[in-house]
Amino acid sequence: MTSKFIRPNVAAMAGYVPGEQPQDRRYIKLNTNENPYPPSPRVIEAVRAAAGDDLRLYPDPMANAVRDRAAQRYDLARDNILVGNGSDELLSLILRACIGPQDRVVYPCPTYSLYDTLVDIQEGEIVRVPYPSDFQLPSGLVEARGRVTILCHPNSPSGMPVPIEKIETLARSLEGLVVVDEAYVDFSAQSALPLLRKLDNVLVLRTFSKSFSLAGMRIGLAFGAPPLIAELLKVKDSYNVSRTSIAAAAAALDDYSWMTENVARICRTRGRLIKELRARAFSVLDSQTNFVLARRPGVSLEPLYRQLKERGVLVRYFATPELFDALRISVGTDAEIDALLAAL
Amino acid sequence: MTSKFIRPNVAAMAGYVPGEQPQDRRYIKLNTNENPYPPSPRVIEAVRAAAGDDLRLYPDPMANAVRDRAAQRYDLARDNILVGNGSDELLSLILRACIGPQDRVVYPCPTYSLYDTLVDIQEGEIVRVPYPSDFQLPSGLVEARGRVTILCHPNSPSGMPVPIEKIETLARSLEGLVVVDEAYVDFSAQSALPLLRKLDNVLVLRTFSKSFSLAGMRIGLAFGAPPLIAELLKVKDSYNVSRTSIAAAAAALDDYSWMTENVARICRTRGRLIKELRARAFSVLDSQTNFVLARRPGVSLEPLYRQLKERGVLVRYFATPELFDALRISVGTDAEIDALLAAL
Numbered sequence A, B: 001m002t003s004k005f006i007r008p009n010v011a012a013m014a015g016y017v018p019g020e021q022p023q024d025r026r027y028i029k030l031n032t033n034e035n036p037y038p039p040s041p042r043v044i045e046a047v048r049a050a051a052g053d054d055l056r057l058y059p060d061p062m063a064n065a066v067r068d069r070a071a072q073r074y075d076l077a078r079d080n081i082l083v084g085n086g087s088d089e090l091l092s093l094i095l096r097a098c099i100g101p102q103d104r105v106v107y108p109c110p111t112y113s114l115y116d117t118l119v120d121i122q123e124g125e126i127v128r129v130p131y132p133s134d135f136q137l138p139s140g141l142v143e144a145r146g147r148v149t150i151l152c153h154p155n156s157p158s159g160m161p162v163p164i165e166k167i168e169t170l171a172r173s174l175e176g177l178v179v180v181d182e183a184y185v186d187f188s189a190q191s192a193l194p195l196l197r198k199l200d201n202v203l204v205l206r207t208f209s210k211s212f213s214l215a216g217m218r219i220g221l222a223f224g225a226p227p228l229i230a231e232l233l234k235v236k237d238s239y240n241v242s243r244t245s246i247a248a249a250a251a252a253l254d255d256y257s258w259m260t261e262n263v264a265r266i267c268r269t270r271g272r273l274i275k276e277l278r279a280r281a282f283s284v285l286d287s288q289t290n291f292v293l294a295r296r297p298g299v300s301l302e303p304l305y306r307q308l309k310e311r312g313v314l315v316r317y318f319a320t321p322e323l324f325d326a327l328r329i330s331v332g333t334d335a336e337i338d339a340l341l342a343a344l
Helices: A041-050 A064-074 A087-098 A114-121 A164-173 A193-197 A226-235 A243-254 A256-279 A302-310 A334-343 B041-050 B064-073 B087-098 B114-121 B164-173 B193-197 B226-235 B243-254 B256-279 B302-310 B334-343
Strands: A028-030 A081-084 A104-109 A125-130 A148-152 A177-181 A202-207 A220-223 A291-295 A313-315 A326-330 B028-030 B081-084 B104-109 B125-130 B148-152 B177-181 B202-207 B220-223 B291-295 B313-315 B326-330
Touching (some): A028 A334, A041 B041, A081 A087, A087 A114, A087 A148, A087 A226, A164 A193, A193 A202, A226 B114, A243 A256, A243 B243, A302 A313, A302 A326, A302 A334, A313 A326, A313 A334, B064 B081, B081 B226, B087 B114, B087 B148, B087 B177, B087 B220, B087 B226, B114 B125, B148 B164, B193 B202, B302 B334
Parallel strands (some): A028 A313, A104 A148, A148 A177, A177 A202, B104 B148
Antiparallel strands (some): A081 A220, A291 A326
């Protein structure tokens, strides 16, 4: 009965399933790539300061306090930047602005599975180009001729980066748009942002959920050519980012070194985690993110995921043919990683 | 050049233009229907309490703390409720879930012009049924056979309610969905929520931006049959409402009388404002919202809007053939209304 109100493409969808978010806090939570360190005290102070009588007023629709700081930080202009309610919203805005029925969206897989959901909502055509087992960028992306091509750089769940020169070559070879989803880039060596000076068909996305320890505040940034940003603005809800989230993002950019120090700490722990997992016969790539993908090729790791959960450690298991033999493990504190290794 | 990346329907759009949000605070701001009274101190306290180390963690994707309180308050079940990043996001989710190219969306006009933008993004067909000058529900809504029919109740910018029995008759006569946008309903006598017990094709939307004094926090609620809510969930971003907004909404529902007392105060001021405007030869309907529509039939009020702005009072002027002879004035505090009347 209900389905008669719903578009067939949506009725047929399963919907994106996020990682478990138990509300009771009993777990060592290494399943959704949250930062194990708290946000900057200056961020917390800024959110508390924003929590006053002014909450009765709408926020700045453009979140210019954030755009201006991001422009300075990333050496771009205000008009290159759009602030989103998390980078998930920005992905959604891009596909709503660019993709209609049968329009093609291309990405190497496995990757962030939300892309599938968002293309399905638009009735777009998904072309998945499989990654090889070493997760180097596969060929075939140009030939697939996407109206939009998405690269998750570094990729989830592999943790592997895409060399920037390969992104540039791809963008120059394509007539469509290239979206570089840099949710994890602060944990890696190189960003695609400099490409924006040379190319008008590249959009770069960032989030404050990982490196800035602000998953709870929902803040993302899109960077691109001003005419592109102006088109995305038409699709954006007027007041998409709250007053407290604007305050948090602005303060986080003002205390940038808080983020980079936490990132350095996480990268050190990541090195230790990779070494220890390899010593336990897992196959692990050299992640450039705040998680690692631990594999036992050909062996389902679902039982291990369940056992770890019973022991109070939550990691991410993807029940797909491509990933059934892997666990994605967020890099926690050293103590959390010790607990994980003990549980293993 | 840019337009080649963008869908033609989006490239052709002007985009919704929200009311002015000057960031310098020099104005008596009666243009975007914000509540002149601050949110509950318990809300502010809850937001500050939520602003801690936990901001590093994702929020509850379902915002169940809010759903459970809303279920209790409105005598419904958790599964009847979806929490949005403002009711604007909920409108967008509904149209994304239900409207594809050429699908028809019907609403009486003039009304909230964001509906136009959201239908255009979906490449839907808009059927506007004109309101008569007394803003009673026009005939022709059933005959227009919308896949979705939207009623803003009470309507903006007229301030006029739709009798609930008329909404029921309409919903029973239509095969499609009826969305009742109750952004302003707390300032009126009757809600369409009881219809949810009888009809499976009605969705009711609420916002915390007006009566709850929380425009800055972006919180909206959708109420409907559980199978409908489940479909909307598929289209929603997983983490669409931040931790601080969840905390604010939950605390606002816990301190419900704070809202109703402010609403009573605003309704008293509204009565005085209507009387004073009529004494100044404006034609004013009996608003059931926190704003009034003041008309001088046939006379453009753009000059008056500009003069008021020069004198530090911001009201809303719509440069359309239907509304050029009207100003929409939010009901402020008594002192703000005195200042407006003095400026007039």
